Amino acid sequence: MGFIYNGISSKNMKIKARLTSWQASPALRNSYEMVPGKAGVADFGCDSSERIIIVNCNVYPQKSFADLVDVLDGLAEWLNPMNGLKQLVLDDIPDRYFYARLTEQVDCERLLRTAGAFDLKFICPDPHAYALTDEQFTISSEGNHEIERLTGNADSEPVYQLKGTINSSSSTYISITTNGEELRVVGALTADEVLVIDSGLVTAKITDINGNTLRNGLPGLDELNFPVLHKGDNEITITVAGATFSELRILAKSRWR
Structure with a gap:
């Protein structure tokens, strides 16, 4: 050993x-x-x-x-x-x-x-111990979705990568509800940008498609309600108002207690 x-x-x-x-x-x-x-x-x-x-x-x-x-x-x-x-x-x-x-x-x-x-x-x-080879999920449509975490034995603090378009109007948003807890994105987001939400670090940033940081993403969140994924089944709901949803990529950050 x-x-x-x-x-x-x-x-x-x-x-x-x-x-x-x-x-x-x-x-x-x-x-x-x-x-x-x-x-x-x-x-x-x-x-x-x-x-x-x-x-x-x-x-x-x-x-x-x-x-x-x-x-x-x-x-x-x-x-x-x-x-x-x-x-x-x-x-x-x-x-x-x-x-x-x-x-x-x-x-x-x-x-x-x-x-x-x-x-x-x-x-x-x-x-916590973290998975060397982690689970990833991709959601590309609005509505209700179920994802299943198989790795680890504890709740995880995932990284969400959101793509879409949101203008600066107060009436437009993309809502991501994870196991009943809503995270509403209201800040401006263009088609060539990615909003990266890191629950483990309790932060958010906006990057270009190459991963280069452009600006702080926290002002674009309606409230600081960071998602948590359970071991097993998780329900994720995407709701859009006056915006366009393209993709939500999830890095599970699976872990063991």
Whole structure:
């Protein structure tokens, strides 16, 4: 077993890695409140905290201790947490990735004169794992549509790419209703522009057909009601008033809890 971090494999760094434990679900942040005169506590629900991934590593015997230090120097440069979060893919779970960085120092224990062992402790501030090969859907007509998410086990925060034409009149719009929640687009949009709505980043932008950003898309939304897709069936309704709808492309951003 090994892992890929920031596009580089542990095997290429002369490191053998394996998982000896797995956090089946991330830690929870519980919200309780004591109520005077009532036994127990009032439960206001919970949310997920960060995920911790621990990888056990070994460096095979090198020709000299200096060569062992060279391997560890390369590791320190490769996994430098000062560079921020990077994509982490574990060989044992090759269909998903995490955004992670080291959260503790790395102390190498010398097993032999030129070999060593150490643990890498990664923190994932976003506890979800995301699909490396994701589901995509395209809707090209008005009315009711059903799409089915098969990947992952949690609600996802998709990216919507809307094509159509909307003038600046207050009476024209394109409405996208996802599982009963409406997102109404009222801002101006031309036929050679794309409105990109990112629920994960809670933002929107307008690009040209080549993906170059032209302007902020948030002013074109009637309200900030970003869509969420469930695992399984989802109902999406396209309604148009005084505008032209061309296409809605959906990147599911499928994920695991």
